[in-house]
Amino acid sequence: MTHNSSRFDGKTALITGGSSGMGLAAAHRLIAEGARVVVTGRDKMRLDAAVADLGRQAYGIDGDATDLDDLDSLSAAVADRFGHLDLLFANAGIGSFQLIDQVTGALFDQVIGSNLKGAFFTIQKTLPLLPDHASIVINASFGLHLGVPGSALYSASKAAVHNLTRTLAAELAPRRIRVNSVSPGYIDTPAFHREMPEDARRAVASLPPAGRVGTSEDVAAAVAFLGSADSAYVNGHDLRVDGGLTAVAAGAFE
Template sequence: MARLQGKVAVITGGNSGIGLATAKRFVDEGASVFIFGRRQAELDNAVTLIGGDITAVQGDASEPRDLDRLYATVEQAKGKLDVLFANAGVVELRPLEAFSTEHYDKTFDVNVRGLALTVQKALPLLRDGASVILTGSIAGVKGYPTYGTYSASKAAVRSFARTWTMELKDRGIRVNTLSPGAIDTPIMDSQVSTPEEADALRVQFAHATPLGRLGRPEEVASVALFLASEDSSFVAGIDLFVDGGIAQV
Protein backbone atom coordinates (compact mmCIF):
# COMPACT_ATOMS: atom_id res chain seq x y z
CA MET A 1 0.00 0.00 0.00
CA ALA A 2 1.17 3.54 -0.74
CA ARG A 3 2.62 5.04 2.42
CA LEU A 4 0.84 8.40 2.13
CA GLN A 5 -2.48 7.20 0.73
CA GLY A 6 -5.20 9.74 1.51
CA LYS A 7 -2.78 12.21 3.12
CA VAL A 8 -2.61 15.92 2.30
CA ALA A 9 0.84 17.50 2.11
CA VAL A 10 2.23 21.00 1.62
CA ILE A 11 5.78 21.51 0.36
CA THR A 12 7.23 25.01 0.28
CA GLY A 13 10.01 25.47 -2.23
CA GLY A 14 8.37 22.62 -4.10
CA ASN A 15 9.12 23.88 -7.59
CA SER A 16 12.72 22.66 -7.88
CA GLY A 17 15.48 20.58 -6.34
CA ILE A 18 14.69 18.68 -3.15
CA GLY A 19 11.16 20.09 -2.94
CA LEU A 20 10.31 19.00 -6.46
CA ALA A 21 11.73 15.50 -5.97
CA THR A 22 9.80 15.17 -2.70
CA ALA A 23 6.55 16.36 -4.26
CA LYS A 24 6.89 13.72 -6.95
CA ARG A 25 7.63 11.01 -4.38
CA PHE A 26 4.70 12.03 -2.18
CA VAL A 27 2.27 11.97 -5.12
CA ASP A 28 3.60 8.56 -6.14
CA GLU A 29 2.92 7.40 -2.58
CA GLY A 30 -0.73 8.48 -2.72
CA ALA A 31 -0.70 11.98 -1.24
CA SER A 32 -2.54 15.07 -2.42
CA VAL A 33 0.29 17.59 -2.67
CA PHE A 34 0.31 21.39 -2.71
CA ILE A 35 3.58 22.96 -3.82
CA PHE A 36 4.42 26.57 -3.05
CA GLY A 37 7.12 28.69 -4.65
CA ARG A 38 7.96 32.11 -6.03
CA ARG A 39 8.41 31.36 -9.73
CA GLN A 40 5.20 30.58 -11.60
CA ALA A 41 6.91 29.10 -14.65
CA GLU A 42 8.77 26.56 -12.51
CA LEU A 43 5.57 25.71 -10.63
CA ASP A 44 3.76 25.10 -13.92
CA ASN A 45 6.60 22.88 -15.13
CA ALA A 46 6.54 20.94 -11.85
CA VAL A 47 2.80 20.27 -12.14
CA THR A 48 3.27 19.02 -15.70
CA LEU A 49 6.25 16.87 -14.75
CA ILE A 50 4.63 15.26 -11.72
CA GLY A 51 1.04 14.89 -12.86
CA GLY A 52 -1.57 13.32 -10.61
CA ASP A 53 -2.99 15.01 -7.52
CA ILE A 54 -0.82 18.10 -7.32
CA THR A 55 -1.70 21.78 -6.99
CA ALA A 56 0.67 24.73 -7.34
CA VAL A 57 0.29 28.00 -5.43
CA GLN A 58 2.57 30.91 -6.27
CA GLY A 59 3.96 32.99 -3.42
CA ASP A 60 6.86 33.96 -1.18
CA ALA A 61 7.33 32.05 2.08
CA SER A 62 8.47 35.24 3.80
CA GLU A 63 5.20 37.04 2.98
CA PRO A 64 2.39 36.37 5.47
CA ARG A 65 -0.37 37.18 2.98
CA ASP A 66 1.02 34.69 0.48
CA LEU A 67 1.05 31.99 3.16
CA ASP A 68 -2.53 32.86 4.10
CA ARG A 69 -3.51 32.36 0.46
CA LEU A 70 -1.69 29.01 0.36
CA TYR A 71 -3.51 27.65 3.39
CA ALA A 72 -6.86 29.06 2.27
CA THR A 73 -6.40 27.06 -0.93
CA VAL A 74 -5.61 23.90 1.04
CA GLU A 75 -8.55 24.41 3.38
CA GLN A 76 -11.00 24.98 0.57
CA ALA A 77 -9.82 21.95 -1.38
CA LYS A 78 -9.10 19.43 1.39
CA GLY A 79 -10.02 20.89 4.77
CA LYS A 80 -7.01 19.38 6.55
CA LEU A 81 -3.27 18.93 6.43
CA ASP A 82 -1.30 15.80 7.35
CA VAL A 83 2.25 16.66 6.29
CA LEU A 84 4.04 20.00 6.13
CA PHE A 85 7.51 20.14 4.57
CA ALA A 86 8.85 23.65 5.29
CA ASN A 87 11.58 23.50 2.69
CA ALA A 88 11.85 26.99 1.14
CA GLY A 89 15.24 28.59 1.67
CA VAL A 90 17.90 30.86 0.21
CA VAL A 91 21.70 30.81 0.22
CA GLU A 92 23.84 33.92 -0.23
CA LEU A 93 27.56 33.57 0.47
CA ARG A 94 29.27 36.46 2.25
CA PRO A 95 32.44 36.58 4.37
CA LEU A 96 32.18 38.55 7.60
CA GLU A 97 33.86 41.62 6.12
CA ALA A 98 31.12 41.78 3.45
CA PHE A 99 28.25 41.29 5.93
CA SER A 100 25.37 43.73 5.49
CA THR A 101 21.93 44.24 6.95
CA GLU A 102 20.44 43.58 3.53
CA HIS A 103 22.23 40.22 3.31
CA TYR A 104 21.13 39.29 6.84
CA ASP A 105 17.51 40.29 6.23
CA LYS A 106 17.31 38.39 2.94
CA THR A 107 18.57 35.19 4.56
CA PHE A 108 16.66 35.34 7.84
CA ASP A 109 13.41 36.61 6.30
CA VAL A 110 13.07 33.39 4.32
CA ASN A 111 15.03 30.77 6.28
CA VAL A 112 13.87 31.72 9.78
CA ARG A 113 10.96 34.15 9.87
CA GLY A 114 9.34 32.64 6.80
CA LEU A 115 9.77 29.11 8.09
CA ALA A 116 8.27 30.03 11.47
CA LEU A 117 5.28 31.67 9.80
CA THR A 118 4.89 28.68 7.48
CA VAL A 119 4.47 26.38 10.47
CA GLN A 120 2.47 28.78 12.63
CA LYS A 121 -0.10 29.52 9.95
CA ALA A 122 -0.51 25.78 9.23
CA LEU A 123 -1.48 24.95 12.83
CA PRO A 124 -5.27 25.33 12.41
CA LEU A 125 -5.20 22.90 9.47
CA LEU A 126 -2.73 20.37 10.85
CA ARG A 127 -4.51 17.33 12.17
CA ASP A 128 -3.48 15.78 15.46
CA GLY A 129 -0.65 13.35 14.77
CA ALA A 130 0.58 15.26 11.73
CA SER A 131 4.21 15.38 10.62
CA VAL A 132 6.14 18.64 10.23
CA ILE A 133 9.52 18.48 8.48
CA LEU A 134 11.92 21.42 8.53
CA THR A 135 14.77 21.67 6.06
CA GLY A 136 18.02 22.29 7.91
CA SER A 137 21.54 21.87 6.58
CA ILE A 138 24.94 20.52 7.49
CA ALA A 139 25.89 24.19 7.53
CA GLY A 140 24.00 24.46 10.80
CA VAL A 141 26.70 22.42 12.54
CA LYS A 142 29.75 23.16 10.35
CA GLY A 143 31.97 26.23 10.04
CA TYR A 144 32.27 26.83 6.31
CA PRO A 145 33.82 30.19 5.37
CA THR A 146 31.35 32.63 3.71
CA TYR A 147 28.35 30.59 4.94
CA GLY A 148 28.13 32.37 8.31
CA THR A 149 24.67 33.94 7.99
CA TYR A 150 23.20 30.92 6.23
CA SER A 151 24.68 28.59 8.86
CA ALA A 152 23.20 30.70 11.67
CA SER A 153 19.78 30.58 10.01
CA LYS A 154 19.90 26.80 9.79
CA ALA A 155 21.02 26.49 13.41
CA ALA A 156 17.88 28.44 14.27
CA VAL A 157 15.78 25.95 12.30
CA ARG A 158 17.26 23.11 14.34
CA SER A 159 16.37 24.96 17.53
CA PHE A 160 12.78 25.46 16.35
CA ALA A 161 12.37 21.70 15.93
CA ARG A 162 13.31 21.09 19.55
CA THR A 163 10.98 23.74 20.94
CA TRP A 164 8.03 22.96 18.68
CA THR A 165 8.30 19.26 19.50
CA MET A 166 7.56 20.17 23.10
CA GLU A 167 4.94 22.79 22.31
CA LEU A 168 2.96 20.49 20.02
CA LYS A 169 3.39 17.21 21.88
CA ASP A 170 -0.13 17.25 23.31
CA ARG A 171 -1.48 17.13 19.75
CA GLY A 172 0.90 14.33 18.79
CA ILE A 173 2.41 16.48 16.05
CA ARG A 174 5.94 15.33 15.25
CA VAL A 175 8.46 18.01 14.27
CA ASN A 176 11.76 16.88 12.79
CA THR A 177 14.64 18.51 10.95
CA LEU A 178 16.02 17.03 7.73
CA SER A 179 19.54 18.29 7.08
CA PRO A 180 20.97 17.68 3.61
CA GLY A 181 24.64 17.78 2.78
CA ALA A 182 25.89 18.73 -0.67
CA ILE A 183 22.99 17.85 -3.00
CA ASP A 184 23.15 18.37 -6.75
CA THR A 185 20.35 20.91 -7.19
CA PRO A 186 20.00 24.36 -8.79
CA ILE A 187 20.75 25.98 -5.42
CA MET A 188 24.36 24.89 -5.96
CA ASP A 189 24.50 27.13 -9.04
CA SER A 190 22.87 30.04 -7.19
CA GLN A 191 25.77 30.26 -4.75
CA VAL A 192 28.31 31.34 -7.40
CA SER A 193 28.53 33.58 -10.45
CA THR A 194 29.51 31.30 -13.32
CA PRO A 195 28.98 27.71 -14.47
CA GLU A 196 32.70 27.10 -14.05
CA GLU A 197 32.53 28.19 -10.41
CA ALA A 198 29.53 25.93 -9.90
CA ASP A 199 31.44 22.98 -11.34
CA ALA A 200 34.37 23.72 -9.04
CA LEU A 201 32.04 23.94 -6.03
CA ARG A 202 30.53 20.56 -6.90
CA VAL A 203 33.99 19.00 -7.14
CA GLN A 204 35.02 20.58 -3.83
CA PHE A 205 31.99 19.19 -1.98
CA ALA A 206 32.26 15.78 -3.63
CA HIS A 207 35.87 15.47 -2.48
CA ALA A 208 34.90 16.49 1.06
CA THR A 209 32.08 13.92 1.27
CA PRO A 210 33.09 10.47 2.54
CA LEU A 211 30.91 8.77 -0.08
CA GLY A 212 32.85 10.67 -2.73
CA ARG A 213 29.96 12.30 -4.57
CA LEU A 214 27.10 14.76 -4.30
CA GLY A 215 23.72 13.54 -3.16
CA ARG A 216 20.70 13.35 -5.44
CA PRO A 217 17.42 15.14 -4.68
CA GLU A 218 15.62 11.79 -4.88
CA GLU A 219 17.78 10.46 -2.04
CA VAL A 220 16.64 13.30 0.21
CA ALA A 221 13.04 12.77 -0.91
CA SER A 222 13.22 9.18 0.32
CA VAL A 223 14.17 10.40 3.79
CA ALA A 224 11.43 13.04 3.71
CA LEU A 225 8.99 10.24 2.91
CA PHE A 226 10.20 8.33 5.96
CA LEU A 227 9.63 11.36 8.21
CA ALA A 228 6.23 12.04 6.64
CA SER A 229 4.93 8.51 6.95
CA GLU A 230 3.96 6.22 9.81
CA ASP A 231 7.34 4.52 9.37
CA SER A 232 8.68 7.28 11.65
CA SER A 233 5.77 7.28 14.10
CA PHE A 234 8.11 7.30 17.14
CA VAL A 235 10.58 9.82 15.74
CA ALA A 236 10.31 13.39 17.05
CA GLY A 237 12.62 16.35 17.53
CA ILE A 238 15.59 14.88 15.67
CA ASP A 239 18.03 16.30 13.13
CA LEU A 240 18.34 13.63 10.44
CA PHE A 241 21.39 14.16 8.24
CA VAL A 242 21.34 13.10 4.59
CA ASP A 243 24.88 14.09 3.81
CA GLY A 244 27.03 11.18 2.68
CA GLY A 245 28.85 11.46 6.02
CA ILE A 246 30.34 14.92 5.49
CA ALA A 247 29.17 16.29 8.85
CA GLN A 248 29.57 13.01 10.71
CA VAL A 249 33.26 12.13 10.55
Protein backbone atom coordinates in the same frame (compact mmCIF):
# COMPACT_ATOMS: atom_id res chain seq x y z
CA MET B 1 15.10 2.83 -5.16
CA THR B 2 11.90 1.09 -4.13
CA HIS B 3 8.95 3.03 -2.80
CA ASN B 4 6.15 2.01 -0.47
CA SER B 5 3.40 2.89 -2.93
CA SER B 6 0.67 3.07 -0.29
CA ARG B 7 2.42 4.77 2.63
CA PHE B 8 0.70 8.11 1.95
CA ASP B 9 -2.59 6.88 0.51
CA GLY B 10 -5.32 9.37 1.39
CA LYS B 11 -2.78 11.84 2.81
CA THR B 12 -2.32 15.47 1.83
CA ALA B 13 1.06 17.19 1.95
CA LEU B 14 2.21 20.77 1.48
CA ILE B 15 5.70 21.56 0.19
CA THR B 16 6.89 25.15 0.10
CA GLY B 17 9.51 25.91 -2.52
CA GLY B 18 8.31 22.87 -4.40
CA SER B 19 8.93 23.90 -8.00
CA SER B 20 12.54 22.68 -8.23
CA GLY B 21 15.36 20.85 -6.46
CA MET B 22 14.67 19.10 -3.18
CA GLY B 23 11.11 20.36 -2.92
CA LEU B 24 10.17 19.04 -6.35
CA ALA B 25 11.88 15.69 -5.68
CA ALA B 26 9.98 15.39 -2.39
CA ALA B 27 6.73 16.08 -4.23
CA HIS B 28 7.50 13.32 -6.76
CA ARG B 29 8.35 10.91 -3.94
CA LEU B 30 5.20 11.59 -1.92
CA ILE B 31 2.97 11.35 -4.98
CA ALA B 32 4.62 8.04 -5.90
CA GLU B 33 3.65 6.82 -2.44
CA GLY B 34 0.02 7.87 -2.80
CA ALA B 35 -0.17 11.46 -1.50
CA ARG B 36 -1.94 14.48 -2.86
CA VAL B 37 0.63 17.27 -2.81
CA VAL B 38 0.29 21.04 -2.76
CA VAL B 39 3.44 22.79 -3.97
CA THR B 40 4.23 26.50 -3.72
CA GLY B 41 6.71 28.81 -5.38
CA ARG B 42 7.23 32.46 -6.20
CA ASP B 43 7.73 31.95 -9.95
CA LYS B 44 4.33 31.05 -11.38
CA MET B 45 5.64 29.87 -14.74
CA ARG B 46 8.13 27.50 -13.12
CA LEU B 47 5.49 26.36 -10.63
CA ASP B 48 3.00 25.62 -13.40
CA ALA B 49 5.65 23.57 -15.23
CA ALA B 50 6.39 21.61 -12.05
CA VAL B 51 2.71 20.86 -11.46
CA ALA B 52 2.33 19.67 -15.06
CA ASP B 53 5.32 17.39 -14.53
CA LEU B 54 3.97 16.06 -11.23
CA GLY B 55 0.57 15.15 -12.65
CA ARG B 56 -2.98 15.11 -11.41
CA GLN B 57 -2.12 14.46 -7.75
CA ALA B 58 -0.38 17.85 -7.57
CA TYR B 59 -1.87 21.28 -6.95
CA GLY B 60 0.14 24.50 -7.27
CA ILE B 61 -0.31 27.76 -5.39
CA ASP B 62 2.04 30.60 -6.23
CA GLY B 63 3.21 32.80 -3.38
CA ASP B 64 6.10 33.96 -1.22
CA ALA B 65 6.73 32.06 2.02
CA THR B 66 8.01 35.27 3.64
CA ASP B 67 4.80 37.20 2.88
CA LEU B 68 2.22 36.69 5.62
CA ASP B 69 -0.67 37.70 3.34
CA ASP B 70 0.44 35.07 0.82
CA LEU B 71 0.60 32.49 3.62
CA ASP B 72 -2.93 33.42 4.71
CA SER B 73 -4.11 32.93 1.13
CA LEU B 74 -2.25 29.62 0.91
CA SER B 75 -3.84 28.31 4.09
CA ALA B 76 -7.30 29.39 2.96
CA ALA B 77 -6.86 27.72 -0.43
CA VAL B 78 -5.64 24.45 1.12
CA ALA B 79 -8.51 24.48 3.63
CA ASP B 80 -11.04 25.09 0.85
CA ARG B 81 -9.71 22.35 -1.44
CA PHE B 82 -8.52 19.65 0.96
CA GLY B 83 -9.74 20.58 4.45
CA HIS B 84 -6.54 19.57 6.23
CA LEU B 85 -2.86 18.65 5.88
CA ASP B 86 -1.16 15.48 7.08
CA LEU B 87 2.39 16.60 6.28
CA LEU B 88 4.10 19.95 5.93
CA PHE B 89 7.56 20.16 4.41
CA ALA B 90 8.80 23.71 5.08
CA ASN B 91 11.41 23.68 2.35
CA ALA B 92 11.49 27.22 0.95
CA GLY B 93 14.71 29.10 1.60
CA ILE B 94 17.84 30.53 0.01
CA GLY B 95 21.57 29.91 0.14
CA SER B 96 23.91 32.82 0.73
CA PHE B 97 27.65 32.52 1.36
CA GLN B 98 30.08 35.31 2.19
CA LEU B 99 32.57 36.36 4.86
CA ILE B 100 31.10 38.17 7.83
CA ASP B 101 32.49 41.56 6.80
CA GLN B 102 30.60 41.24 3.51
CA VAL B 103 27.17 40.85 5.13
CA THR B 104 24.97 43.92 4.83
CA GLY B 105 21.84 44.70 6.81
CA ALA B 106 19.71 44.10 3.73
CA LEU B 107 21.34 40.72 3.09
CA PHE B 108 20.90 39.73 6.74
CA ASP B 109 17.19 40.53 6.56
CA GLN B 110 16.82 38.64 3.27
CA VAL B 111 18.47 35.43 4.50
CA ILE B 112 16.83 35.42 7.92
CA GLY B 113 13.53 36.31 6.29
CA SER B 114 13.69 33.48 3.76
CA ASN B 115 15.15 30.76 5.96
CA LEU B 116 13.74 31.46 9.43
CA LYS B 117 10.79 33.82 9.09
CA GLY B 118 9.45 31.84 6.15
CA ALA B 119 9.58 28.51 8.00
CA PHE B 120 8.23 29.99 11.24
CA PHE B 121 5.18 31.65 9.73
CA THR B 122 4.47 28.84 7.26
CA ILE B 123 4.06 26.58 10.28
CA GLN B 124 2.09 29.15 12.26
CA LYS B 125 -0.34 29.83 9.42
CA THR B 126 -0.91 26.18 8.46
CA LEU B 127 -1.00 24.75 11.98
CA PRO B 128 -4.82 24.98 12.18
CA LEU B 129 -4.93 22.63 9.17
CA LEU B 130 -2.77 19.96 10.84
CA PRO B 131 -4.74 17.32 12.75
CA ASP B 132 -3.36 15.49 15.74
CA HIS B 133 -0.60 13.03 14.77
CA ALA B 134 0.38 15.07 11.70
CA SER B 135 4.03 15.63 10.80
CA ILE B 136 6.16 18.70 10.10
CA VAL B 137 9.58 18.51 8.43
CA ILE B 138 11.81 21.57 8.09
CA ASN B 139 14.71 21.84 5.66
CA ALA B 140 17.83 22.82 7.62
CA SER B 141 21.47 22.27 6.52
CA PHE B 142 24.63 20.39 7.41
CA GLY B 143 26.09 23.85 8.09
CA LEU B 144 24.34 23.99 11.45
CA HIS B 145 26.64 21.18 12.63
CA LEU B 146 29.92 22.72 11.46
CA GLY B 147 31.78 26.00 11.43
CA VAL B 148 32.29 26.46 7.68
CA PRO B 149 34.12 29.66 6.65
CA GLY B 150 32.01 31.97 4.54
CA SER B 151 28.68 30.66 5.81
CA ALA B 152 28.16 32.51 9.11
CA LEU B 153 24.84 34.09 8.15
CA TYR B 154 23.43 31.08 6.30
CA SER B 155 24.47 28.56 8.95
CA ALA B 156 23.12 30.74 11.75
CA SER B 157 19.74 30.88 9.99
CA LYS B 158 19.69 27.09 9.69
CA ALA B 159 20.77 26.58 13.31
CA ALA B 160 17.80 28.75 14.28
CA VAL B 161 15.55 26.58 12.12
CA HIS B 162 16.64 23.43 13.94
CA ASN B 163 16.15 25.05 17.33
CA LEU B 164 12.66 25.88 16.10
CA THR B 165 12.29 22.19 15.26
CA ARG B 166 13.15 21.07 18.78
CA THR B 167 11.05 23.75 20.46
CA LEU B 168 7.96 23.03 18.38
CA ALA B 169 8.39 19.29 18.93
CA ALA B 170 7.96 20.02 22.64
CA GLU B 171 5.21 22.60 22.16
CA LEU B 172 3.11 20.39 19.88
CA ALA B 173 3.71 17.18 21.82
CA PRO B 174 0.25 17.26 23.46
CA ARG B 175 -1.24 16.91 19.98
CA ARG B 176 1.29 14.22 18.97
CA ILE B 177 2.36 16.37 16.05
CA ARG B 178 5.96 15.41 15.29
CA VAL B 179 8.43 18.07 14.18
CA ASN B 180 11.77 17.05 12.66
CA SER B 181 14.33 18.58 10.33
CA VAL B 182 16.55 17.30 7.56
CA SER B 183 20.08 18.63 7.13
CA PRO B 184 21.21 18.09 3.53
CA GLY B 185 24.91 18.12 2.73
CA TYR B 186 26.11 19.10 -0.72
CA ILE B 187 23.13 18.27 -2.94
CA ASP B 188 23.11 18.42 -6.74
CA THR B 189 20.34 20.97 -7.29
CA PRO B 190 19.97 23.96 -9.64
CA ALA B 191 20.98 26.20 -6.71
CA PHE B 192 24.13 24.12 -6.13
CA HIS B 193 25.22 24.76 -9.71
CA ARG B 194 24.18 28.40 -9.55
CA GLU B 195 25.97 29.24 -6.30
CA MET B 196 29.16 27.16 -6.59
CA PRO B 197 31.80 27.30 -9.36
CA GLU B 198 32.54 24.07 -11.23
CA ASP B 199 35.98 23.61 -9.65
CA ALA B 200 34.50 23.98 -6.18
CA ARG B 201 31.77 21.46 -7.01
CA ARG B 202 34.41 18.94 -8.04
CA ALA B 203 36.37 19.59 -4.85
CA VAL B 204 33.46 19.07 -2.47
CA ALA B 205 32.40 15.86 -4.24
CA SER B 206 35.39 14.12 -2.68
CA LEU B 207 34.63 15.23 0.90
CA PRO B 208 31.73 12.93 1.91
CA PRO B 209 32.68 9.32 2.69
CA ALA B 210 29.91 8.39 0.25
CA GLY B 211 32.25 9.63 -2.50
CA ARG B 212 29.70 11.88 -4.19
CA VAL B 213 27.44 14.82 -3.69
CA GLY B 214 23.88 13.94 -2.81
CA THR B 215 20.80 14.03 -5.00
CA SER B 216 17.48 15.68 -4.39
CA GLU B 217 16.03 12.16 -4.29
CA ASP B 218 18.26 11.34 -1.31
CA VAL B 219 16.65 14.19 0.60
CA ALA B 220 13.16 13.29 -0.65
CA ALA B 221 13.54 9.78 0.78
CA ALA B 222 14.42 11.25 4.17
CA VAL B 223 11.43 13.59 4.07
CA ALA B 224 9.12 10.70 3.20
CA PHE B 225 10.50 8.69 6.11
CA LEU B 226 10.08 11.52 8.62
CA GLY B 227 6.63 12.31 7.31
CA SER B 228 5.35 8.75 7.54
CA ALA B 229 4.33 6.41 10.32
CA ASP B 230 7.65 4.60 9.85
CA SER B 231 9.20 7.36 11.98
CA ALA B 232 6.41 7.45 14.59
CA TYR B 233 8.95 7.41 17.44
CA VAL B 234 11.22 10.09 15.95
CA ASN B 235 10.57 13.63 17.17
CA GLY B 236 12.64 16.79 17.56
CA HIS B 237 15.39 15.15 15.54
CA ASP B 238 17.68 16.47 12.81
CA LEU B 239 18.36 13.83 10.16
CA ARG B 240 21.65 14.53 8.38
CA VAL B 241 21.46 13.63 4.70
CA ASP B 242 25.07 14.37 3.90
CA GLY B 243 26.81 11.12 2.94
CA GLY B 244 28.66 11.11 6.27
CA LEU B 245 30.18 14.55 5.66
CA THR B 246 29.66 16.00 9.14
CA ALA B 247 30.38 12.76 10.98
CA VAL B 248 33.60 11.76 9.26
CA ALA B 249 34.96 14.58 7.13
CA ALA B 250 34.55 17.58 9.45
CA GLY B 251 38.33 18.13 9.49
CA ALA B 252 38.18 19.13 5.85
CA PHE B 253 36.70 22.47 6.89
CA GLU B 254 39.37 23.37 9.45
